[in-house]
Amino acid sequence: xxxxxxxxxxxxxxxxxxxxxxxxxxxxxxxxxxxxxxxxxxxxxxxxxxxxxxxxxxxxxxxxxxxxxxxxxxxxxxxxxxxxxxxxxxxxxxxxxxxxxxxxxxxxxxxxxxxxxxxxxxxxxxxxxxxxxxxxxxxxxxxxxxxxxxxxxxxxxxxxxxxxxxxxxxx
Amino acid sequence: xxxxxxxxxxxxxxxxxxxxxxxxxxxxxxxxxxxxxxxxxxxxxxxxxxxxxxxxxxxxxxxxxxxxxxxxxxxxxxxxxxxxxxxxxxxxxxxxxxxxxxxxxxxxxxxxxxxxxxxxxxxxxxxxxxxxxxxxxxxxxxxxxxxxxxxxxxxxxxxxxxxxxxxxxxxxxxxxxxxxxxxxxxxxxxxxxxxxxxxxxxxxxxxxxxxxxxxxxxxxxxxxxxxxxxxxxxxxxxxxxxxxxxxxxxxxxxxxxxxxxxxxxxxxxxxxxxxxxxxxxxxxxxxxxxxxxxxxxxxxxxxxxxxxxxxxxxxxxxxxxxxxxxxxxxxxxxxxxxxxxxxxxxxxxxxxxxxxxxxxxxxxxxxxxxxxxxxxxxxxxxxxxxxxxxxxxxxxxxxxxxxxxxxxxxxxx
Ligand code: SF4
Numbered sequence: 302x303x304x305x306x307x308x309x310x311x312x313x314x315x316x317x318x319x320x321x322x323x324x325x326x327x328x329x330x331x332x333x334x335x336x337x338x339x340x341x342x343x344x345x346x347x348x349x350x351x352x353x354x355x356x357x358x359x360x361x362x363x364x365x366x367x368x369x370x371x372x373x374x375x376x377x378x379x380x381x382x383x384x385x386x387x388x389x390x391x392x393x394x395x396x397x398x399x400x401x402x403x404x405x406x407x408x409x410x411x412x413x414x415x416x417x418x419x420x421x422x423x424x425x426x427x428x429x430x431x432x433x434x435x436x437x438x439x440x441x442x443x444x445x446x447x448x449x450x451x452x453x454x455x456x457x458x459x460x461x462x463x464x465x466x467x468x469x470x471x472x
Numbered sequence: 473x474x475x476x477x478x479x480x481x482x483x484x485x486x487x488x489x490x491x492x493x494x495x496x497x498x499x500x501x502x503x504x505x506x507x508x509x510x511x512x513x514x515x516x517x518x519x520x521x522x523x524x525x526x527x528x529x530x531x532x533x534x535x536x537x538x539x540x541x542x543x544x545x546x547x548x549x550x551x552x553x554x555x556x557x558x559x560x561x562x563x564x565x566x567x568x569x570x571x572x573x574x575x576x577x578x579x580x581x582x583x584x585x586x587x588x589x590x591x592x593x594x595x596x597x598x599x600x601x602x603x604x605x606x607x608x609x610x611x612x613x614x615x616x617x618x619x620x621x622x623x624x625x626x627x628x629x630x631x632x633x634x635x636x637x638x639x640x641x642x643x644x645x646x647x648x649x650x651x652x653x654x655x656x657x658x659x660x661x662x663x664x665x666x667x668x669x670x671x672x673x674x675x676x677x678x679x680x681x682x683x684x685x686x687x688x689x690x691x692x693x694x695x696x697x698x699x700x701x702x703x704x705x706x707x708x709x710x711x712x713x714x715x716x717x718x719x720x721x722x723x724x725x726x727x728x729x730x731x732x733x734x735x736x737x738x739x740x741x742x743x744x745x746x747x748x749x750x751x752x753x754x755x756x757x758x759x760x761x762x763x764x765x766x767x768x769x770x771x772x773x774x775x776x777x778x779x780x781x782x783x784x785x786x787x788x789x790x791x792x793x794x795x796x797x798x799x800x801x802x803x804x805x806x807x808x809x810x811x812x813x814x815x816x817x818x819x820x821x822x823x824x825x826x827x828x829x830x831x832x833x834x835x836x837x838x839x840x841x842x843x844x845x846x847x848x849x850x851x852x853x854x855x856x857x858x859x860x861x862x863x864x865x866x867x868x869x870x871x872x873x874x875x876x877x878x879x880x881x882x883x884x885x
Pocket of ligand 1: 572822823
């Protein structure tokens with residue numbers, strides 16, 4: 302994995318299941334806005350109406366397989382980020398969600414099958430590519446990212462990356 | 473080692489031979505965003521320092537997801553798109569009522585066989601019906617493409633699906649793709665390209681091919697590539713075939729001869745059962761629309777069922793043609809009159825009730841039968857409604873009976 306940024310994120314885990322689609326992350330009826338706080342107000346509302354009130358800045362969202370399947374709406378990772386989620390950990394992600402999250406500077410980590418329990422304290426070490434479950438004393442290895450994604454994350458997202466580089470390099 | 477269609481298209485664009493799992497930076501042939509994704513993309517484009525889009529003639533903007541605007545907030549976002557299009561001199565700006573983005577890209581030749589196309593919408597793989605490598609991206613990726621005319625891609629592995637046999641009368645591409653989504657699952661093709669080939673495909677219309685390609689999104693696929701054999705376009709093109717020794721992640725052969733009407737039940741498009749398992753389920757609302765099934769052949773299929781009949785008194789039926797062009801053709805050939813006389817209500821060409829942004833939102837506990845592609849909880853704007861997905865003929869027959877029914881049984885009564 303190896304993000305250049307030496308970043309260790311600690312937070313409480315909010316654990317959900319498999320195949321959480323973008324309609325459940327942020328329903329389509331709320332996506333037509335550039336006001337990010339409006340997105341955060343409705344984050345995960347059809348999945349867990351209590352999430353919005355319980356989530357603390359820095360908390361970690363944990364899910365199973367195929368997190369973020371469905372639409373291409375970038376409002377889904379934006380809503381999570383704006384609500385205070387610091388990193389999303391999942392067995393694996395749906396393709397567009399994964400790219401979108403990195404593009405907006407929300408770290409996402411794939412760890413395969415896991416047994417992380419709701420409410421547990423996690424430590425996500427982006428540089429070492431590790432997720433440590435502090436309650437269960439268990440460590441999960443994160444799947445490595447391609448170099449271009451690391452570069453985008455290290456810049457803080459695709460907007461910053463292109464502000465700096467002006468263009469993609471050659472293939 | 474030979475190349476799949478996806479590997480060939482990406483190799484041609486990258487200027488070097490690539491195989492699955494490699495990263496390539498490629499020039500794109502076109503890009504598109506809608507009123508859900510364009511405002512964020514325009515914002516990101518400006519933040520990146522963008523002044524002019526890389527090639528105005530290759531960029532399309534479409535107002536289709538909430539069109540006409542249902543409130544001032546959305547009206548202002550539409551306004552932002554109009555202003556951006558004017559300022560950038562975009563020749564392909566489609567305002568309300570033009571139609572659904574994916575239909576417009578194909579109908580107006582903005583995407584062609586062998587192209588690499590980026591759409592800021594997850595059903596962009598629909599253009600695989602033309603043998604184009606078309607992928608859905610989010611707004612920021614699209615903004616980067618608007619700025620640079622390029623994108624980066626991980627070359628996908630490919631799953632090949634060979635469709636053999638002959639479809640029974642009344643069984644359509646929708647039934648085929650529903651069955652395949654049911655069998656492969658909502659994540660069955662995540663990150664992969666899906667090639668479709670075989671004699672069933674070779675006989676399909678472009679509209680039916682679009683149905684197949686459209687719903688690979690419901691298997692998590694990156695894109696679809698449909699064999700261009702038998703494809704009739706009004707311009708010449710070079711077909712791209714996979715090498716005989718191309719390497720596939722998996723090859724499935726599916727004989728469609730025994731296939732019956734298929735239905736996706738709430739709340740996931742991969743919860744697919746034969747119609748017989750849910751026959752008799754009462755419904756309150758029927759919807760024919762979306763980039764999956766609202767082209768002329770779909771409206772014709774509905775009209776064939778509804779001709780001389782009327783929808784049930786406790787049912788409401790909404791129809792949205794995929795584009796103004798299709799609506800006008802259906803108007804001229806009498807299809808619209810047939811549907812309207814049967815009790816259908818019409819909504820401006822566009823996404824309509826598909827995504828729950830406006831118009832046609834179901835009530836609590838109501839059951840909807842729909843010709844669209846997704847039935848996730850809350851999809852049509854109400855998390856307490858239940859959505860079943862089916863082909864247009866089944867939706868129409870169900871509207872008449874007031875409960876889920878095989879169109880053939882309707883005729884027998
Ligand atoms: S019709 Fe539905 S699925 Fe198709 S682009 Fe519009 S909202 Fe998306």
